[in-house]
Amino acid sequence: MLQSKLFFETRKGVPKEEESKNAKLLIRTGFVDKLSSGIYSFLPLGFRVLKKIENIIRNEMQEIGGQELLMPALHPKENWQKTNRWETMDDLFKLKTDSQEFALGPTHEEVIVPLAKKFIQTYKDLPLYLFQIQTKFRNEKRAKSGLLRGKEFLMKDLYSFHTSEDDLDSYYEIVKRAYFKIFKKVGIAKFTYLTYASGGSFSKYSHEFQTITSAGEDIIYICQNCNLAINKEIKAENPYCPNCKSKNFIEKKAIEVGNIFKLKTKFSEPFELYFTDKDGSKKLVQMGCYGIGLGRLLGTIVEIHSDKDGIIWPKSVAPFMVHLIPLDLKDQKIRKISEKLYQELLKNSLEVLYDDRVEKSIGEKFVDCDLIGIPFRIIVSKKTLEKNSIEIKERKSKIKRLIKIKNLIHYLKEKAL
Amino acid sequence: MLQSKLFFETRKGVPKEEESKNAKLLIRTGFVDKLSSGIYSFLPLGFRVLKKIENIIRNEMQEIGGQELLMPALHPKENWQKTNRWETMDDLFKLKTDSQEFALGPTHEEVIVPLAKKFIQTYKDLPLYLFQIQTKFRNEKRAKSGLLRGKEFLMKDLYSFHTSEDDLDSYYEIVKRAYFKIFKKVGIAKFTYLTYASGGSFSKYSHEFQTITSAGEDIIYICQNCNLAINKEIKAENPYCPNCKSKNFIEKKAIEVGNIFKLKTKFSEPFELYFTDKDGSKKLVQMGCYGIGLGRLLGTIVEIHSDKDGIIWPKSVAPFMVHLIPLDLKDQKIRKISEKLYQELLKNSLEVLYDDRVEKSIGEKFVDCDLIGIPFRIIVSKKTLEKNSIEIKERKSKIKRLIKIKNLIHYLKEKAL
Numbered sequence: 007m008l009q010s011k012l013f014f015e016t017r018k019g020v021p022k023e024e025e026s027k028n029a030k031l032l033i034r035t036g037f038v039d040k041l042s043s044g045i046y047s048f049l050p051l052g053f054r055v056l057k058k059i060e061n062i063i064r065n066e067m068q069e070i071g072g073q074e075l076l077m078p079a080l081h082p083k084e085n086w087q088k089t090n091r092w093e094t095m096d097d098l099f100k101l102k103t104d105s106q107e108f109a110l111g112p113t114h115e116e117v118i119v120p121l122a123k124k125f126i127q128t129y130k131d132l133p134l135y136l137f138q139i140q141t142k143f144r145n146e147k148r149a150k151s152g153l154l155r156g157k158e159f160l161m162k163d164l165y166s167f168h169t170s171e172d173d174l175d176s177y178y179e180i181v182k183r184a185y186f187k188i189f190k191k192v193g194i195a196k197f198t199y200l201t202y203a204s205g206g207s208f209s210k211y212s213h214e215f216q217t218i219t220s221a222g223e224d225i226i227y228i229c230q231n232c233n234l235a236i237n238k239e240i241k242a243e244n245p246y247c248p249n250c251k252s253k254n255f256i257e258k259k260a261i262e263v264g265n266i267f268k269l270k271t272k273f274s275e276p277f278e279l280y281f282t283d284k285d286g287s288k289k290l291v292q293m294g295c296y297g298i299g300l301g302r303l304l305g306t307i308v309e310i311h312s313d314k315d316g317i318i319w320p321k322s323v324a325p326f327m328v329h330l331i332p333l334d335l336k337d338q339k340i341r342k343i344s345e346k347l348y349q350e351l352l353k354n355s356l357e358v359l360y361d362d363r364v365e366k367s368i369g370e371k372f373v374d375c376d377l378i379g380i381p382f383r384i385i386v387s388k389k390t391l392e393k394n395s396i397e398i399k400e401r402k403s404k405i406k407r408l409i410k411i412k413n414l415i416h417y418l419k420e421k422a423l
Numbered sequence: 424m425l426q427s428k429l430f431f432e433t434r435k436g437v438p439k440e441e442e443s444k445n446a447k448l449l450i451r452t453g454f455v456d457k458l459s460s461g462i463y464s465f466l467p468l469g470f471r472v473l474k475k476i477e478n479i480i481r482n483e484m485q486e487i488g489g490q491e492l493l494m495p496a497l498h499p500k501e502n503w504q505k506t507n508r509w510e511t512m513d514d515l516f517k518l519k520t521d522s523q524e525f526a527l528g529p530t531h532e533e534v535i536v537p538l539a540k541k542f543i544q545t546y547k548d549l550p551l552y553l554f555q556i557q558t559k560f561r562n563e564k565r566a567k568s569g570l571l572r573g574k575e576f577l578m579k580d581l582y583s584f585h586t587s588e589d590d591l592d593s594y595y596e597i598v599k600r601a602y603f604k605i606f607k608k609v610g611i612a613k614f615t616y617l618t619y620a621s622g623g624s625f626s627k628y629s630h631e632f633q634t635i636t637s638a639g640e641d642i643i644y645i646c647q648n649c650n651l652a653i654n655k656e657i658k659a660e661n662p663y664c665p666n667c668k669s670k671n672f673i674e675k676k677a678i679e680v681g682n683i684f685k686l687k688t689k690f691s692e693p694f695e696l697y698f699t700d701k702d703g704s705k706k707l708v709q710m711g712c713y714g715i716g717l718g719r720l721l722g723t724i725v726e727i728h729s730d731k732d733g734i735i736w737p738k739s740v741a742p743f744m745v746h747l748i749p750l751d752l753k754d755q756k757i758r759k760i761s762e763k764l765y766q767e768l769l770k771n772s773l774e775v776l777y778d779d780r781v782e783k784s785i786g787e788k789f790v791d792c793d794l795i796g797i798p799f800r801i802i803v804s805k806k807t808l809e810k811n812s813i814e815i816k817e818r819k820s821k822i823k824r825l826i827k828i829k830n831l832i833h834y835l836k837e838k839a840l
Contacts, residue, residue: 074467
C-alpha cells in the first residue's frame, strides 16, 4: 500500500483523556479512533491487525471442530427473563420500542441454547461445537482502559454441547490447548497464565487466561511451584494452590484475555434442552462456553509489545510485514529502485507499506515508522545502492544490516513467513 | 464437511408465521434461524454463503480504492443531533443509560464525517474512499419480508470524499460499475436495473439497484427504450425517462439491493468538514455514500434462484461446490470409493459436503440435496462403479451424466472454478 494514500496520520502528542497505554499508542499511530468512552473505530491499519487476529482465532476454532455461525445482537427480553438475567445481570444494555423490549447481547447463551434445542434430539446430534465472531455490548461504567474494557467489542464465543460431564471435561482440555496456541501465535503466550477462577454456583472452577502486564486491571497469584495461577476470589477462599497445594505465590497485575466455563446444565435447564440417550432416557445437555475478546487481545498485544518509540507488532498480526522507505524521493535512481522493489514485494505476497509521502522529512518518516511498528524497515539510499543493497532493520531487535537487493525476497521469505 | 456433523437439519413443512419465500426456504433448509421478527441468525450453511458474498463485495471495494475500517454501532446522541436526524429519522433505535443516550447506527455519516475531519486537512488528503462491512439497526415496523427487511442487518457502506463535484461525479460512475460487477458475480445482474430515485433536497437524483422479482416490495418502471428504470417517486413527478425522455415504461415489482447517493455537502456542512484547496481557499468536502445490504442480497439471490424443490445457489456463493452422496453406505466398495473421492475433492480445494448420514433414506437425502441447492450432486452407486464412474447432476440444469472417476477432478475444476 502507498502510505500517501493510507487513511492514517500519526498524531502529535497524546490524547489527554486517555489513561491507558494501548489506547494512547493506538490512537497516536492512527490504528484506532475514539468515538466515545469505551467506543472505538478501527481505522485501516488497526482493521488489518484485527482481521489477522480474527483469522488466527477462526483457524484454531475450526481445528477443534467448531462450526461458525452468526447470531444477532438484539435479544428479546423474554429470552433473558428465562434465565433470570434480565434483572440480575449488571451492565446489560436495555432497549425499549413501542411493542417490544430487547437486550443488546453481552453474551449469547440466551440465544444459542433455544437455537440448539431446535436441532438437538438424540445423542447422535452430540457433541456439537458452535462459535461466532461477533459484536457484544456492555454498559460498562469504568471504560477507561482503552481497548481492554469497552462498551462495544468484538468477541469470539464458542459454545459446546455434550452428552456427559466426562465428554465436556475432555473437550474443555482441548479448548485450553487451542487457547494457548492462539496466545502463542499472537505473541503473548510467554506472559499468559492459566488462572483458576470461581465456577459460580454450578462448577467448582472456571478458568481465565491472564496476561501479566502493569496495565492489568486484575490481580493474579502465580504458584511458584506449578506455574498455574489463581485469581483474587480463589485466593480469598483458600490460600493453597488448587493444582499442587503449594502456598508459594507471587502477585502480578494482569489482563484477562480469555475465559472458559463449564456451564454444565445451567442454561440447558431453563430452556429445557434435553436429548435422548442411547438407553432411551431423556437427559439435560451438558454445556461449556469459551470466550476471547478480539479488541482486548489487540490492546494486550500493544501493552506487551511496545517501547518508548512505539508499537512492535509480532509478525503474525502486523498490519504489514515490510515498511519500505526511500531515503530521498527526489533521487531518480533511488525512486526507481524503490518502486521496483515495492512491486516485487507485492508479487511475492509480502505485505508492504511504501512511504511515498513527499511532504514528510526523512526524520518524521523514521519516527512514524517506529511508532507504527511494522516488523521490517527497509531503507533505500545512495549509500546502500552503491553496494547494490538495501538496509534492513528489525523493529524488534533494532539491528541494522545491508542485504543485496537480489537476495532480499529470499531473506524476507525466510524471516517473515 | 461431513453432513452428519453439520449443524443443520432440513425442517419439514414451512414456518407458519413467515410470509416470504426467502425466509421460508432459508429456514426450512437450515441456512438461517429466526430469533424474532426481523432478527435472524445465520447458521453454518447460511454463514458460508454470507462470507462468500462478503468477500465478493470486499474485493470489488478494494478494486476501486476502498480502504476498510470498522466503526461502532453505538453512536452518541450528540452526533445525530448535529444533523437533525435524532428527531427526524424514522425507525432510529434509541438507547438510554444513566449518563448518556445513544442511537444504534442505521447508517454511519454521523460517525465517519467527524472521523474524516480528524485526518483531512488539504486537497492532498483527497479523494478518500472508506468502507466497512458492519451490522446496522433499524426499528423496522413492517419486518415481514424475511432477510429483505430486518431490524438488524449486515451492510457494506462506502463513503467517498472529494475536492469537487466533478470528482464526486466521476467516482460515482466507477461505483456504479463496481456494483454491477458485484451483482453479476452473485448471479442477479440480469434482473437488476439501475433505477433513478429522489436525491433528496441536495441532489437531483440518487440511484437504486432494483432486482425484479415477484417478492419485491418496491415498484419500478423500466424504460423500454433505454433499459434504465425509475422508482415510484420519480414517476409521480415526471412521466418521462430522465435518461432518454421516452414515455414507454413497464411496471415491475423489485427489491432494492443497493443504493448510491451524491451527498455533496449535506454532511460536511453540519460537521464543518473543510479542506484547504490548491489556491489556499477553504472549501467544504464533497461526499458520496454507497450501500449494499448483505442479508438482503442473500435473500434476493434465493428469491431469484430457486424452484419448487429448493434453492439453486450460483457457484460463486454456494455454501459448497459439490454434494457427494453414496447410494448405499453399507456397501463397502461404495463407501471406500466415496471416502477416497471426498478426500481427493478436499485436496483439490473443491468444497464438498459428504452425506454420510446413516439414519436417512436415500429418498430423504435426494430431497435434502435439492433443497440445499449445492451446484453439483455426485452419486456413487453399484451401477456407476461398474463403469468406473460417478453420476453428476447440476442442480441448475438437472441433466445427469456419467463421468469416469479419474476425470472427475479435472471436470469439476473446469466447471466450478
